[in-house]
Amino acid sequence: MNSTKQYIIEEILSNPRKDFSNVDLVKELKRELITKPVIFIGTGTCGLGAGADKTMIAVKTYLKATKIEADIIETGCIGLCSSEPLMDVQLPGHNRVCFENATADKVEDILDSILKAKSEVKEQSVLCQFKSKENHKWDGIPDINDLAFFKPQFRIVLKNCGIVNPISIDEYIASGGYTGFLNLIKTKNSEEVCDLVEKSGLRGRGGGGFLTGKKWKFALNTSAEQKYLICNADEGDPGAFMDRAVIEGDPHRLIEGMAIAAYGIGATKSYVYIRAEYPLAIKRLNIALQQAREYGLLGDNVFGSNVNFEIKVKTGAGAFVCGEETALINSIEGKRGMPRPRPPFPAVSGLFGKPTIINNVESLSNLPFIIKEGEDKFAAIGTEKSKGTKVFALSGKITKTGLVEIPMGTSVREVLFDIAGGVPNNKKFKSVQIGGPSGGCITEQNLDIPIEYESLIEVGAMMGSGGLVVMDEDTCMVDVAKFFMDFIQRESCGKCIPCREGTRRMLEILEDITHKPHHNGKHEALRRFKGVTQLERLGKVIKETSLCGLGQTAPNPVLSTIKWFREEYEEHIFERKCSANVCTELRVFTIDVDACTGCTICAKKCPTDAIIGSRKAPHFIVDDKCIACGTCFDVCKFNAITIS
Amino acid sequence: MKQILEKYKEAERDSLIPILQEVQEKEGYLSENALVEIGELLNLPVSKIFGVATFYNQFRFQPKGKHHIQVCRGTACHVLGSANVLQELEKTLKIKNEETSRDGNFSLEVVACIGACGLAPVISINGEFHAKVTSSSIKEIIDNLKEK
Numbered sequence: 001m002n003s004t005k006q007y008i009i010e011e012i013l014s015n016p017r018k019d020f021s022n023v024d025l026v027k028e029l030k031r032e033l034i035t036k037p038v039i040f041i042g043t044g045t046c047g048l049g050a051g052a053d054k055t056m057i058a059v060k061t062y063l064k065a066t067k068i069e070a071d072i073i074e075t076g077c078i079g080l081c082s083s084e085p086l087m088d089v090q091l092p093g094h095n096r097v098c099f100e101n102a103t104a105d106k107v108e109d110i111l112d113s114i115l116k117a118k119s120e121v122k123e124q125s126v127l128c129q130f131k132s133k134e135n136h137k138w139d140g141i142p143d144i145n146d147l148a149f150f151k152p153q154f155r156i157v158l159k160n161c162g163i164v165n166p167i168s169i170d171e172y173i174a175s176g177g178y179t180g181f182l183n184l185i186k187t188k189n190s191e192e193v194c195d196l197v198e199k200s201g202l203r204g205r206g207g208g209g210f211l212t213g214k215k216w217k218f219a220l221n222t223s224a225e226q227k228y229l230i231c232n233a234d235e236g237d238p239g240a241f242m243d244r245a246v247i248e249g250d251p252h253r254l255i256e257g258m259a260i261a262a263y264g265i266g267a268t269k270s271y272v273y274i275r276a277e278y279p280l281a282i283k284r285l286n287i288a289l290q291q292a293r294e295y296g297l298l299g300d301n302v303f304g305s306n307v308n309f310e311i312k313v314k315t316g317a318g319a320f321v322c323g324e325e326t327a328l329i330n331s332i333e334g335k336r337g338m339p340r341p342r343p344p345f346p347a348v349s350g351l352f353g354k355p356t357i358i359n360n361v362e363s364l365s366n367l368p369f370i371i372k373e374g375e376d377k378f379a380a381i382g383t384e385k386s387k388g389t390k391v392f393a394l395s396g397k398i399t400k401t402g403l404v405e406i407p408m409g410t411s412v413r414e415v416l417f418d419i420a421g422g423v424p425n426n427k428k429f430k431s432v433q434i435g436g437p438s439g440g441c442i443t444e445q446n447l448d449i450p451i452e453y454e455s456l457i458e459v460g461a462m463m464g465s466g467g468l469v470v471m472d473e474d475t476c477m478v479d480v481a482k483f484f485m486d487f488i489q490r491e492s493c494g495k496c497i498p499c500r501e502g503t504r505r506m507l508e509i510l511e512d513i514t515h516k517p518h519h520n521g522k523h524e525a526l527r528r529f530k531g532v533t534q535l536e537r538l539g540k541v542i543k544e545t546s547l548c549g550l551g552q553t554a555p556n557p558v559l560s561t562i563k564w565f566r567e568e569y570e571e572h573i574f575e576r577k578c579s580a581n582v583c584t585e586l587r588v589f590t591i592d593v594d595a596c597t598g599c600t601i602c603a604k605k606c607p608t609d610a611i612i613g614s615r616k617a618p619h620f621i622v623d624d625k626c627i628a629c630g631t632c633f634d635v636c637k638f639n640a641i642t643i644s
Numbered sequence: 645m646k647q648i649l650e651k652y653k654e655a656e657r658d659s660l661i662p663i664l665q666e667v668q669e670k671e672g673y674l675s676e677n678a679l680v681e682i683g684e685l686l687n688l689p690v691s692k693i694f695g696v697a698t699f700y701n702q703f704r705f706q707p708k709g710k711h712h713i714q715v716c717r718g719t720a721c722h723v724l725g726s727a728n729v730l731q732e733l734e735k736t737l738k739i740k741n742e743e744t745s746r747d748g749n750f751s752l753e754v755v756a757c758i759g760a761c762g763l764a765p766v767i768s769i770n771g772e773f774h775a776k777v778t779s780s781s782i783k784e785i786i787d788n789l790k791e792k
Contacts, residue, residue, distance in 0.1 A: 240757075241759040277756075277758055331661065334660035397723060433719060491756070
């Protein structure tokens with residue numbers, strides 16, 4: 001078996017243009033043809049967080065007890081984080097069935113229901129079945145592509161995520177992987193590859209949206225004895241996790257994409273700069289790299305050609321600014337991750353002073369599709385200026401959290417309401433934050449805009465890495481702006497003054513707005529008012545004078561929330577209240593005279609001695625002393641304290 | 645520690661961060677001695693090493709507790725109340741961010757985003773994820789750990 005498998009794999013890789021899909025062994029590797037039951041468990045980080053490891057143990061115990069022989073495959077994340085842990089079961093001759101919320105205690109019921117089933121599976125947690133050509137269809141189970149969550153999606157980058165075994169190179173090759181790359185190095189030179197990628201219209205998925213092929217040409221046309229490719233997997237934007245999911249779920253796609261990119265720019269050495277916070281992704285990537293090396297797809301003379309290519313993994317050390325190209329280069333060189341002035345651009349003089357191209361995980365993962373299916377097919381997806389698809393990470397106050405990949409041009413409303421099911425608990429949608437700390441808000445009135453690089457900028461947001469954090473009526477926008485400013489000023493590297501000092505001042509102004517003045521002096525009120533008048537101007541100055549992308553976009557969350565939610569700011573400043581009840585210090589506490597029994601517990605617990613009154617008589621709160629900590633509310637046994 | 649330095653005998657500046665990471669992985673933190681030794685190995689002033697180490701959030705200069713708790717403060721977690729979770733942890737454990745409790749049992753670290761936004765708010769204890777935590781479930785988790 002093993003030697004025939006080796007032979008077939010070798011054959012596929014040696015004849016990258018031939019179709020092998022009818023060979024039985026290939027079908028077996030693609031799991032179209034199986035001989036014993038296969039159980040797939042989604043063990044990405046989100047799956048494990050929801051208890052997939054316990055599910056796995058339960059499955060193993062069940063199989064041992066019932067003496068059923070079955071394969072257990074660990075997959076990545078299919079994107080439905082809110083339904084994790086997910087478990088799929090495929091029986092020989094039948095379609096693969098997916099079960100949601102398959103926690104350890106449900107394993108027995110689920111496996112009982114399907115392993116003993118004839119044509120119907122009676123189980124509550126059945127989610128869907130996967131389509132296949134030859135296998136038997138289950139009755140009464142919806143097809144995965146008919147589910148509202150999956151139907152509008154177009155999966156290129158996430159195609160295999162959650163479906164295949166991420167650490168099996170054979171599976172990836174059997175489903176056509178690496179053949180595009182091998183065919184490419186046989187038939188095209190570097191310049192043609194750059195042309196082809198430029199023609200496909202692929203734009204950088206990490207933020208700016210620069211044409212990838214065009215960027216490559218800068219490096220290709222600079223002569224140097226050594227060029228570098230860097231894959232930016234330092235996904236620091238809070239709220240974005242697509243890069244993690246791709247590496248955990250389909251690392252070989254990234255490796256093939258990097259091989260294509262390196263060939264396109266003539267680089268022989270490359271790095272993956274990945275966050276230390278993603279231990280599982282690092283582990284799976286290293287396993288995949290080792291497999292690729294063993295198969296001769298990496299290293300010197302790749303598959304008998306004269307192409308040399310090696311990938312090294314560099315673990316980041318937790319600095320948001322290292323997502324910026326030049327800061328990332330400094331970090332790889334072993335220095336403090338501070339940005340360098342540009343020009344010279346990294347494509348001309350980057351890592352160790354050599355031409356360097358830095359691409360994001362998602363951009364690189366699109367390449368295998370472009371090469372295999374052709375640039376025209378890719379260019380046909382999306383809109384005129386934004387081609388292809390985009391992966392979005394949905395989180396916050398939304399029913400279905402997770403990852404979706406949609407064609408460019410889909411409206412934000414479709415993504416949030418049709419695919420992800422809208423805001424839960426009958427709350428009112430307020431806004432969606434897109435693009436992390438560099439991005440902005442999209443409000444109800446702009447929900448119908450198509451998702452494109454340009455249209456998002458028009459409404460004061462940006463594509464960024466694609467994190468969508470949904471906020472409902474219970475979210476205070478001033479608090480959100482404060483959260484981002486707090487994040488940015490902590491992560492500012494401190495090299496240039498506008499960003500280092502400016503973001504700090506902006507945070508202070510926001511804190512003044514949301515905090516209760518400790519003594520109600522007039523100076524404090526004046527300072528608050530002055531700060532507010534300066535907030536917008538300060539933001540503009542930081543934008544125009546900062547050195548790197550982090551600083552230039554740092555004020556965006558504040559400017560964007562002021563633009564769309566000015567009345568919320570005014571409410572905080574003039575009326576001193578927060579209608580979302582998030583800014584706790586703006587709460588006013590009063591004691592209900594009728595309900596108060598004078599037990600004195602609140603007066604004893606009050607940290608500022610703001611409560612006065614004698615025993616067995618109603619108490620009172622001295623407003624000037626109260627810091628709105630809420631202790632009295634928590635300790636009162638008679639519900640005598642009210643908040644307004 | 646010696647083994648790690650031995651491995652990097654021929655190393656240059658670009659190996660500095662991996663060395664720091666490996667030493668921290670092994671010893672739990674970066675001691676003053678470790679920084680001096682790494683400086684000697686790479687022929688760099690200790691001030692430079694310290695400069696790099698303090699720049700990155702990952703490096704700590706105090707030993708980790710037996711239970712190392714990471715609190716995610718990403719956007720999604722924030723919107724769903726991670727500030728309260730952090731406050732509750734600080735209150736129950738009586739330590740602040742980047743501190744270790746006196747008995748060495750607990751240490752607290754705030755991280756920017758763990759990348760499990762679908763399960764927000766998230767904390768990770770010794771690498772094990774706890775999803776959708778609330779200030780009351782935190783208490784239970786901590787009590788369970790204390791009993792161990």
